[in-house]
Amino acid sequence: MHWLAVVLALGIACCGGVSTASAQATLKGIQGRGHLICGVSQGLPGFSAPNDKGEWTGLDVDFCRALAAAIFNDTAKVTFVPLSAKDRFTALQSGDIDVLARNSTWTLSRDTALGLDFPAITFYDGQGFMVRKSLKVSSALELSGASICTQTGTTTELNAADYFHAHNMTYEMVAFATNDEAIKTYDTGENGRCDAFTTDIAGLYAERLKLANPADHVVLPEVISKEPLGPAVRHGDDQWTDIVRWTHFAMVSAEELGVSSATVDAMLKSPNPEVRRLLGTEGNAGEQLGLTKDWVVRIVKQVGNYGEVFERNVGKDSRLGVARGQNALWTKGGLQYAPPIR
């Protein structure tokens, strides 16, 4: 009783900090508070997960660190709030968090009815298939007659049905209550119930790590649905939306122009006008956003360009080993494209 009463009184008295949403207030609120509050997932391999030291790591986490670097020149000035799929948008709407970097798919209804904005796409995900190498299948189009395992109650069943119907192929869908059950049945291969396992590409690579012999399995190149994942912000504060959008574009541009955490210092002397505008040695792009001239230098030096972040967290330098695929730069056949900074 006493404990509760005291805690109640002190809690109301001391712990302020939630700012309400209003136009142009987000950046000021963050700067006044001294740190960014970023909503992440409660644990998704490669996107946001605590490492052995208890630090958050992942693609979504690094995006928030990039924002903190741009605003404060300090990647440590960000507080991560792990959110479940159910409470993520409510947390953003109620002003509990400044930005939601939680592998959320950009859809029209979320953009409009929920009152959110999706300023950028940081990861092009989509549904794919994983099969045993021993099946000697190299394309999803060869899966006719296969039994396919997945988690029930998601759109994956629907997407697979559409895909197989569109290509005039037969298949048998085996749906499980949880992903863990599905992947276990696929792994043990009991009674040949699962020839293939399907979920989103990033999830396939993550689930592959749970298999007894991950090297015996391959993710097929076909992507049969669109799941553009990106950060979300509240409607109504365009300055903050711009900062979030251009932070991603700056990281993509940096990769495109060959500016990485290793080369950024040398690049400051580059005569290339595009590099000079990006790094703020020419023009005042950063100041137009309400940041400083060297905002991109801060981001790239402390977090890296888009390619570095991708490879470190989900790509070839990580245990997941996701292929760049649609997330390659537009110059290399991918979809990552940044409008010019000028």
Added chain:
Amino acid sequence: MRKGRFVRRELSPALPPPVAASGPLRWLRTRLFAGPVSTVLTLASLLVLWLIVPPLVTFLVIDAVWSGEGREACLAETAGRPVGACWPFIAAKLGQLIYGFYPAGERWRVDLVFATAFALLVPLLVPPAPFKRLNAALFFVAFPLAAYVLLVGGWFGLAVVETRAWGGLLVTLVVAVTGIVASLPLGILLALGRRSDLPAVRWLSVAFIEFWRGVPLITVLFFATYMLPLFLPGSWSIDNLLRALIGVAVFAAAYMAEVVRGGLQGVPQAQYEGATALGLRPWQTMALVVLPQALKLVIPGIVNTFIGLFKDTTLVMIVAIFDLLGQLRAAFADPSWASPSTLYTGFAFTGLIYFAFCFGMSRYAHFIERRLKAGR
């Protein structure tokens, strides 16, 4: 003739009972194989044990991996044998499972709180230990204040640790202990209020109890965390964990009230009349005669509520607070440790922790029940 007479002066020593009526054999015969039904049940139980225990021991101990860095250590191809539990995963994540994201340099504060709680609680629970009143005062008044100062910080040069950084077993215990300690007195008050002759008190108590029992805990937590800030003025804010604590305590108190009311109804009317005849005032009757008997009657129900509450604490996960299980789920997402046995190892470990706490509470309640019965 008289010469051969023999009169035995002491009793002959008793012969041992027949083998079949004593010792382990008798125990076996009467307890395990007393009849056909008993024999079948015994054999069935043995079969179940035989099916469960050896694989469990094989997984948890014999095939287990005990050391290594990263998921590779827990793969069958690296180990060159079938792999059971992946204990290095637990070792690597143990700090997070206990303290959450509490800063490593400040964890001694949590340790100190745990140690103080243990040192105060054990003498409180052991009947022969002296100074019960002082001990109770320390545990219920001084300790919460000290724990609050230590865990939150901000005084005496202690760095402030936001409750967002709390997690793991720390949060599970904070939520459970607050819920348990707050729900019993609140529940007793509500139960008395519900039996009161004053209509205002009675109807308020009924409304409170029925409202909180009628709403799922998840709804309470979700509402407190995300809807409440929308209604409060912008400058108002209540700490996230505190909101969950209040929600859990209020929720548990409503259940506790009904348990206690059951006990109050079990005390015969004659006890009230006897107390009145002795000249006790109403509150003395309640505190000295009725409540002690009522609470003794419902110890199983109270412990039921406590254990239920302890396990319900894990629902705080849905409002972005990482309890033990939430922290474990986050640890599963670390690609460095993803392996076929990671999931099972993690759940086995946390399962053991939950079991230890709940079984401990249950056994202690059993002990108290027998002790109170013996005193009757």
